[in-house]
Amino acid sequence: MKFLRASNIKRCIGCNICSLTCAREVHGLISWQASGIRIKSSGGISTGFEATFCLACKEPACLNACPTDALIPRKGGGVIFKRQSCIGCLECKEACPVDAVSVDDSGFPVICIHCGRCVSFCPHRCLELVKE
Amino acid sequence: MVANRDYFRVLVVDLKREKSEVKRLEGRREFVGGSGLCALLFERYGLKNAPWHNENQPLIFAIGPLTGLFPLMSKTICAFKSPYHDQYTESHAGGRSALSLFFANLDALVIKEQARRPSLLVVGSRRVEIRDASYLWGLDVIKTGKIVRRLVGEASGHRSILRIGPSGENLCSFSCINCDTYRHFGRLGAGAVMGKKNLKAIAILGDERAFFPPGKNYKKVYGKIFKRIEDSGMMKKYHDLGTPANFKKLNELRSLPWRNLSATWDKDVDRISGETFAEGHLLRNLACSGCPIGCIHLGYIREKFMKDHRYYFEQVAYDYEPVFATGSMLGITDPVKVLKLILEIDAKGLDVISTGVALAWAAEAMEKGLISREETICDLKFGDAQGFLEAVGHLSNQETEFYRHLSRGTLAAARIYGGEDFACVLGQEMAGYATGELYFTAQALGFRHSHLDVGAYSYEQKHDERDVKRAVDFLIKDEPRRALLNSMVSCLFARGVYTNEYLAMCLESVGLKDIAINLDELSERIRFYRWKLRFDTGFSPEDIKIPRRFYKVESWKGKVNPKFLDELKISYGKRLKGLVSEGEKKWT
Numbered sequence: 001m002k003f004l005r006a007s008n009i010k011r012c013i014g015c016n017i018c019s020l021t022c023a024r025e026v027h028g029l030i031s032w033q034a035s036g037i038r039i040k041s042s043g044g045i046s047t048g049f050e051a052t053f054c055l056a057c058k059e060p061a062c063l064n065a066c067p068t069d070a071l072i073p074r075k076g077g078g079v080i081f082k083r084q085s086c087i088g089c090l091e092c093k094e095a096c097p098v099d100a101v102s103v104d105d106s107g108f109p110v111i112c113i114h115c116g117r118c119v120s121f122c123p124h125r126c127l128e129l130v131k132e
Numbered sequence: 133m134v135a136n137r138d139y140f141r142v143l144v145v146d147l148k149r150e151k152s153e154v155k156r157l158e159g160r161r162e163f164v165g166g167s168g169l170c171a172l173l174f175e176r177y178g179l180k181n182a183p184w185h186n187e188n189q190p191l192i193f194a195i196g197p198l199t200g201l202f203p204l205m206s207k208t209i210c211a212f213k214s215p216y217h218d219q220y221t222e223s224h225a226g227g228r229s230a231l232s233l234f235f236a237n238l239d240a241l242v243i244k245e246q247a248r249r250p251s252l253l254v255v256g257s258r259r260v261e262i263r264d265a266s267y268l269w270g271l272d273v274i275k276t277g278k279i280v281r282r283l284v285g286e287a288s289g290h291r292s293i294l295r296i297g298p299s300g301e302n303l304c305s306f307s308c309i310n311c312d313t314y315r316h317f318g319r320l321g322a323g324a325v326m327g328k329k330n331l332k333a334i335a336i337l338g339d340e341r342a343f344f345p346p347g348k349n350y351k352k353v354y355g356k357i358f359k360r361i362e363d364s365g366m367m368k369k370y371h372d373l374g375t376p377a378n379f380k381k382l383n384e385l386r387s388l389p390w391r392n393l394s395a396t397w398d399k400d401v402d403r404i405s406g407e408t409f410a411e412g413h414l415l416r417n418l419a420c421s422g423c424p425i426g427c428i429h430l431g432y433i434r435e436k437f438m439k440d441h442r443y444y445f446e447q448v449a450y451d452y453e454p455v456f457a458t459g460s461m462l463g464i465t466d467p468v469k470v471l472k473l474i475l476e477i478d479a480k481g482l483d484v485i486s487t488g489v490a491l492a493w494a495a496e497a498m499e500k501g502l503i504s505r506e507e508t509i510c511d512l513k514f515g516d517a518q519g520f521l522e523a524v525g526h527l528s529n530q531e532t533e534f535y536r537h538l539s540r541g542t543l544a545a546a547r548i549y550g551g552e553d554f555a556c557v558l559g560q561e562m563a564g565y566a567t568g569e570l571y572f573t574a575q576a577l578g579f580r581h582s583h584l585d586v587g588a589y590s591y592e593q594k595h596d597e598r599d600v601k602r603a604v605d606f607l608i609k610d611e612p613r614r615a616l617l618n619s620m621v622s623c624l625f626a627r628g629v630y631t632n633e634y635l636a637m638c639l640e641s642v643g644l645k646d647i648a649i650n651l652d653e654l655s656e657r658i659r660f661y662r663w664k665l666r667f668d669t670g671f672s673p674e675d676i677k678i679p680r681r682f683y684k685v686e687s688w689k690g691k692v693n694p695k696f697l698d699e700l701k702i703s704y705g706k707r708l709k710g711l712v713s714e715g716e717k718k719w720t
Contacts, residue, residue: 015424016422017423017424030345031235033235033338039289048416123419
């Protein structure tokens with residue numbers, strides 16, 4: 001299985017193209033928040049940037065917290081989101097220890113699916129899709 | 133929520149009443165957004181005949197119909213009546229401001245009236261708050277930014293923080309609004325407009341979670357534009373040396389202003405060239421939100437402050453213009469000293485180009501004995517950074533009568549102390565291009581007195597002939613497309629990517645076909661609205677004088693031809709007046 005990794009995040013220039021790409025290409029939205037990956041400065045803009053996205057846990061806390069089985073295990077790590085089962089309680093967001101769950105306009109969770117669409121748009125090759 | 137409305141959604145904030153109103157304004161098809169929208173809003177909320185400091189004058193920020201939807205559509209237009217010349221003007225900046233406004237679900241923010249006490253305005257998609265900021269008054273822009281980030285709390289990474297320094301509070305005519313630390317609404321005194329309103333800072337929270345996609349074709353067109361940017365060579369140009377790549381080229385052309393434009397070439401150019409900064413002083417790059425280029429070059433200052441290997445470390449953005457203004461123009465060729473000066477000017481909230489050029493005039497005035505330490509407190513000598521560093525603080529605080537006059541602009545001071553002949557002012561303090569007669573004319577009479585109003589310096593490098601009609605035709609023809617790009621609002625670095633054909637494609641893909649099919653007329657019309665406001669607020673080409681120093685410049689083409697320069701100025705002034713009278717018949 002392939003996983004998104006921010007292997008070269010130290011190269012990040014904070015353009016937010018990855019977030020906008022994920023929202024647009026994967027979730028059909030225009031957003032820099034409702035996206036599987038979000039960028040923010042680490043300790044103020046002067047000290048670089050960090051990317052927040054699903055780390056593909058083997059035993060995902062979000063999955064355990066979901067009361068309706070809207071999150072099912074993804075092979076190798078991470079989760080697959082089933083919108084039709086989701087009631088929008090956002091327990092998954094509360095449970096995620098790295099704050100990787102964002103929320104769309106309708107109140108449903110948005111979680112990285114490790115598809116790698118953002119990778120091809122990143123101008124500094126900060127991101128990569130890694131086979132693990 | 134839709135991202136492509138065919139009207140404008142504007143938040144009008146009344147600082148005195150501490151109340152705001154969301155307005156739905158028609159006019160998208162006529163005014164488009166950005167620069168055009170600012171003209172519409174100033175026409176509605178501005179007081180053309182009242183001075184800039186009248187508390188009812190608006191401070192306007194506007195984005196365009198393609199902001200947030202396409203790459204490099206990353207600028208915000210700020211419009212106001214300028215403290216510098218008391219006429220309508222615009223200033224543009226990037227950073228996170230444009231996307232923050234977009235994701236705050238606003239096309240524009242209009243700020244009216246004066247707050248009763250120093251204030252912080254917080255604006256989001258579901259939040260408008262005016263908070264006491266008395267304790268921030270007097271702080272520099274760096275400290276202010278840090279405190280405001282903590283105060284606002286939410287939307288980290290997805291917000292823009294605009295603030296002024298002491299120079300804006302003290303109403304300096306060329307104080308700027310700092311935008312996200314490394315970008316600026318600079319030049320013609322936007323900072324003083326905020327200062328007059330008792331508005332220390334504005335936090336714009338881009339906290340609307342998501343918009344629906346604007347059209348079926350949108351994703352495909354986005355991909356095409358992104359590819360076009362990658363193929364254009366822009367990435368390389370701006371990833372590489374950035375705008376400071378111009379130093380060696382302009383010096384070679386004998387067009388780089390040195391020591392208050394007393395020379396246009398110097399053997400020491402290598403010490404402040406783009407290559408020198410990139411190799412020895414570049415820390416990293418940053419981007420405006422939504423732009424993959426990352427043209428912001430951050431330099432670093434590492435200085436030993438104790439014998440025992442104790443260092444401090446600071447970082448500051450550099451570009452061609454700031455390095456020209458604090459480097460070649462002041463005769464300073466030590467890159468670290470240049471960066472320190474830029475940082476000091478930035479921290480006080482002054483515009484770096486205007487400040488550098490004003491101090492260059494002061495140094496020459498001191499050299500010629502027109503002013504002394506009695507006026508300046510410190511010694512101002514070309515090549516001596518320490519004096520200039522001290523002078524920045526004096527200027528920001530307006531320590532003496534002299535600095536009070538200088539804070540109104542170089543010519544304002546020269547009228548009192550003498551030295552008008554060598555004041556390097558073309559409508560406002562010159563930008564770093566001494567390419568010749570056409571550039572001097574274009575900046576002197578330009579809409580914003582900016583080197584970006586028209587591509588005069590570029591035309592001049594390609595045309596040696598002295599043909600008044602052809603040259604002025606170029607200025608007239610070049611401007612409307614820039615007015616259109618400033619209405620979308622694109623970074624002007626992307627003007628080669630966003631031809632009218634591609635702009636039309638983008639507009640059509642987001643459902644704004646009726647704008648897409650009418651770009652040529654809209655460009656002309658927006659240009660007219662902007663100029664009409666300038667003329668209505670007092671602009672008169674005849675009142676602009678080009679100081680003698682510019683008549684003595686020698687570039688690669690030889691000496692400036694005074695007759696050609698005068699003819700260009702007269703002809704361009706007439707054409708601008710003609711544009712407005714023709715436009716009035718056609719569009720009003």
